[in-house]
Amino acid sequence: MLSSLLQTWKTRNEILSVAVSPDGGRAAAACSDSIIIWDVHTGQQILGPLKGHTLPITSVTFSPDGSIFASSSKDGTIRVWDSETGQPRAEPLRDHTKSVESVTFSGDGRLLISSSLDGTIRFSDPLTGHQAAEPLVVFWPTYVAIVSRDGAKLAYSYRGADVILFDLDTRNLLFQYLGHEDTVNHIAFSPDDSLIASASDDMTIRIWDTETGEAIGKPLKGHKSKIRSIAFSPDGKYMASGSDDKTVRVWDVKTGTMKGDPFTGHILWIYAVAFAPDVMENCGFNKDRSSPKIVSKSSFLGNWNASSEVNSIAGSPDGVRVVAACLNFILVWDTHTGQQTLGPLKRHTLPITSVAFSPDGSVIASGGKDRIVCIWDSKTGNLRTSPLEEHTDSVTSVAFTPNGSLLISSSVDRTIRFYNPYTGRSVGDRIATGMHHVSSVAVSPDGARLAGGCSDWTIKLYDLVTRTQIFQYEGHVGCVNQVVFSPNGQFIVSASDDCSARVWDSAAGYVLCAPLGGNEDYWVRSVAFSANSKYIALGSYDGGVRVCEARTGAMQGIPFSGHTGWVNAVGFTPDGRLVSGSMDKNLTVRDLSQLAKQETTDVPFHVLAKPMAAAPAVGFPQPHILPPPLPPRDAFNVKTHKSTSMPVQ
Secondary structure (H helix, E strand, C coil), X not given: CEEEEEEEEECCCCEEEEEECCCCCEEEEEECCEEEEEECCCCCXXXXXXXXXXXXXXXXXXXXXXXXXXXXXXXXXXXXXXXXXXXXXXXXXXXXXXXXXXXXXXXXXXXXXXXXCCCEEEEECCCCCCEEEEEEECCXXXXXXXXXXXXXXXXXXXXXXXXXEEXXXXXXXXXXXXXXXXXXXXXXXXXXXXXXXXXXXXXXXXXXXXXXXXXXXXXXXXXXXXXXXXXXXXXXXXXXXXXXXXXXXXXXXXXXXXXXXXXXXXXXXXXXXXXXXXXXXXXXXXXXXXXXXXXXXXXXXXXXXXXXXXEEEEECCCCXXXXXXXXXXXXXXXXXXXXXXXXEEECCCCCEEEEEECCCCCEEEEEECCCCEEEEECCCCCECCCCECCCCCCEEEEEECCCCCCEEXXXXXXXXXXXXXXXXXXXXXXXXXXCCCEEEEEECCXXXXXXXXECCCCEEEEECCCXXXXXXXXXXXXXXXXXXXXXXXXXXXXXECCCCEEEEECCCCCEEECCCCCCCCCCEEEEEECCXXXXXXXXXXXXXXXXXXXXXXXXXXXXXCCCCCCEEEEEECCCCEEEEEECCCEEEEEECHHHHCCXXXXXXXXXXXXXXXXXXXXXXXXXXXXXXXXXCCCCCCCCEECCCECXXX
């Protein structure tokens, strides 16, 4: 599994190289002409900025025992630093006559190997700075040189696009690897020294056998621009790459296939990537002078192909199943195995806009553009009743009350209707929504209130007993696509075509947090609360899925970018997995359990000691297909709460 961003550390300058200590506890970053050291686990800066170089630093590396680290620079020098104090351990090494492009330690730590644009590779004693062996003259600018972990072999770039493997004991050439069509920027040995990987300006990665000299498989392709850096994982199974296309990709070394989504978030070239024992670290050169990013090795679990655009998803109360509305049919998957367990269920004649599970999981409801609501047996897939045909226009949303006694539907016909979910009969009076229709409905966990996101840019709150409107929230400047209650019912999150999502106090009507981490260029299509109420997932028209902290609105990590179409639906399972459904015909599942397990004592959402029956409906809200947004009109003569931001206490 591969996954999501854990931390971003800000610096004042661009970052050109990064290294992780052997124990995985510290990360060093070359920030222009200075060096900064962080604690990987806490994110605290523990050393630096360490200054001495007079021009940008090109490379930084730790010794095998972690006691010292070395840096090379365009100023033609190499410096050796004490890892604990940050003090220089020796005088600067000044043997090169031009920019030093790379520096690395031998496996036993006794040699420091450096490559330079002066066409030499030099071997120095890292403690004294003295020359330890005769330099290797290659008569060509050398951008990178590395030593195998056993100290027997040296690999370096030659004539730009070639890679040379050299025997350090005999000083004989072993192999000359050919194949790249442009400059080789980086080389890496696998942990067992059996493989060499090379990254190039030709946008490919090549893997070679160090014993036979043969190429392993085909070139790895996927990046859209120059590849600046590569690194093997500690177990040798995976390789990370950073590119000028602003992404980090992770590859399966054995198969040559990319694992999961590319990691995005940097806004300029990525110069360096490195693995730590339990996290992957990548570092990029950004306009905002940031930012090493710490990425965990778990999140992307897989894709489920629906063979049709996914308009809506809903999770069963136990989190075991996910139902998806796929054009005019329904599919059900097992969330643990990824196997389709039911469907396609067909009865709708036009696209299905919304699906929902009943609180006991026995029934699935669906509403569609064909104006009907269907009630299905969730085990057999059979219709439980005849289709409900009360609406006179497209059904936009369906939802159950927490006790399962009512099924609620909203429609473009500007009504909200109520049914017995087991007989299909209408129950009580409908709600007429006036001049504008309700795009999405959500029921509070206590079953007392109904929220409706409206095409007139407002959110209306109704008393479910009297079926009268009690509040109207204003602040969005576009159609409200979706509304969702937090699991304790105190808060509502709304998603809108105004490219924002907002968190409201459901009783007082104040905006507690706005906007959440939506994309300023794309409408927010869908929202969902995590089971602990601390996080909110957002799906948008740009194909991205974002996770924000509900209390602050801060985006957690980088947007997930696996979808290629609108994200119509997002939802959390009780155990912390995030499911998203898209117009690209896929459901994507990611493991966010580490977020789900975090304590919630520092947030205003007081999580219930015992989850209520409606929690799954909160986790998997009911997205829908919307008509174009309408301009706002005068609202009902009821109490109105405008968007007035209030601090969260």
